Amino acid sequence: MTSIEKTKHRCNSCGNKNVKIKRRYKDDTYCANCYRIWFVKKPCSQCGEINRLHKKEDFAVCRSCRMSQPCIRCGGAAVKDGANTEYGRVCQTCYQNYFKVKKECFECGEFKRNISRYSKLSHDYAVCTSCYQSHFMQSCSLCGRYRELVDTKQGKICQKCHEFGEIPCESCHKLMPAGMGKRCNDCYWSQRLKHEAKINTYLLSSTLMKQAYTDFSEWFMVNKGSMTAALKHNNFIDFFVRCDELWGNIPNYESLVQEFKPNGLREYLTVLRWLIKTKQVVVDLKIKDQIAEDERIANLLAKFDDNAPDCISTYHQYLDQKLLNGKTSLKSVRLALQPAIDLCTKYDIKGSHTPSQEQLDGYLLVKHGQYNALYGFIAFLNKSYGLNLACNKPSKDDVQKLKKKEIEKKMMVLYDQPKPLSDKDELMWIQMSMSYFHQVDIQVKTLRTLPTEPCDEDVFKIVFNQKEYWLPKI
Numbered sequence: 001m002t003s004i005e006k007t008k009h010r011c012n013s014c015g016n017k018n019v020k021i022k023r024r025y026k027d028d029t030y031c032a033n034c035y036r037i038w039f040v041k042k043p044c045s046q047c048g049e050i051n052r053l054h055k056k057e058d059f060a061v062c063r064s065c066r067m068s069q070p071c072i073r074c075g076g077a078a079v080k081d082g083a084n085t086e087y088g089r090v091c092q093t094c095y096q097n098y099f100k101v102k103k104e105c106f107e108c109g110e111f112k113r114n115i116s117r118y119s120k121l122s123h124d125y126a127v128c129t130s131c132y133q134s135h136f137m138q139s140c141s142l143c144g145r146y147r148e149l150v151d152t153k154q155g156k157i158c159q160k161c162h163e164f165g166e167i168p169c170e171s172c173h174k175l176m177p178a179g180m181g182k183r184c185n186d187c188y189w190s191q192r193l194k195h196e197a198k199i200n201t202y203l204l205s206s207t208l209m210k211q212a213y214t215d216f217s218e219w220f221m222v223n224k225g226s227m228t229a230a231l232k233h234n235n236f237i238d239f240f241v242r243c244d245e246l247w248g249n250i251p252n253y254e255s256l257v258q259e260f261k262p263n264g265l266r267e268y269l270t271v272l273r274w275l276i277k278t279k280q281v282v283v284d285l286k287i288k289d290q291i292a293e294d295e296r297i298a299n300l301l302a303k304f305d306d307n308a309p310d311c312i313s314t315y316h317q318y319l320d321q322k323l324l325n326g327k328t329s330l331k332s333v334r335l336a337l338q339p340a341i342d343l344c345t346k347y348d349i350k351g352s353h354t355p356s357q358e359q360l361d362g363y364l365l366v367k368h369g370q371y372n373a374l375y376g377f378i379a380f381l382n383k384s385y386g387l388n389l390a391c392n393k394p395s396k397d398d399v400q401k402l403k404k405k406e407i408e409k410k411m412m413v414l415y416d417q418p419k420p421l422s423d424k425d426e427l428m429w430i431q432m433s434m435s436y437f438h439q440v441d442i443q444v445k446t447l448r449t450l451p452t453e454p455c456d457e458d459v460f461k462i463v464f465n466q467k468e469y470w471l472p473k474i
Contacts, residue, residue, distance in 0.1 A: 107131040143179030189226035206248040239268040262292040293330040339370040340377040433471040
């Protein structure tokens, strides 16, 4: 074992080194001479007894009174194993977790409070608890607790499981490994769930909602297990709180969708499954789709921050009138608005301005799949504003040139990265090279199965669909 020279004692008052320390007080050390100078006999400010107290402190407290003080942080008893700090007396738990000075762990290099030297280690350097435990502790194969294990006929298990074997659970009386303690895992998690669910019911004012939340917790435990239910049931309490505030009970499906919206209900999908299985609500897909489309349209219009251009506002009114007359559907309204809004936001069209022919051609070059949906918007603009815009489909050559430029930019970014590239980036380079040089689109998943064959220093070859392709090396 490597020996380390201990730090020589140093008096903080006079600065002398290698002297015997007479007193340690508030993280300062005093030699015998300095102790006589700085600590004089005077009455304690609390008990009145004469003691040697620091002469600079007007309300000095003797050692007995200080040790009997409660912890300044938690208020608990700090007499046994307590510590004196510059703030006052603290219990050992608070001292270790909040007041102890952080030191660097020799093994992991992190600054922590739980740094100590351990005789079991092969060195004398101070390490944190986590690093120490990683040397000697593992999870017991029987009880699952993280402890020091012993070698037995059953393999490596903790000392409790080895000595006592199986003992009955205090709650359900079923046999369990002794290392688990007093209760088995199921009893622990189910009792924790019941306790937390009972506390959560105080957030609800309606008796019906309290019972509903309790019923949901029990159903959740039966279907997902006590551990999962105990860890996740708090994610759904907001649903019951909102229902309690708005209705005082579980309303019908239409009211739920109107309030939470389809996206909001997805957050509480587990609660919705419980409501459906217990037949408390009946899902109406027509209402769900209608409200979902309304929400999507609202999200599209929200891109303008209540400042939509006139052409979009009038087009929206036109589509709404068609919807009222039964000539279109709500989904068609949303599909018609989407490219129109996308066009205006891309080119920052505001107020009374309308898209130009150049902007329209540029948009369709990138989003040529929106040609049919955008055709109705252009026809509306020509009719309403007296324009002469043409909704022209871009040629395949123009689309291919644009695609090639985009791939070229991405390839340049990869080319400038430090070498060698990662396996993922190598596959991306091959994928983009196939598209750029050979106009062949291939998935990365397929590329992983294709072998590469070097030809010379600059190029390599791959075989795809019984054809050979030469690509540049990076």
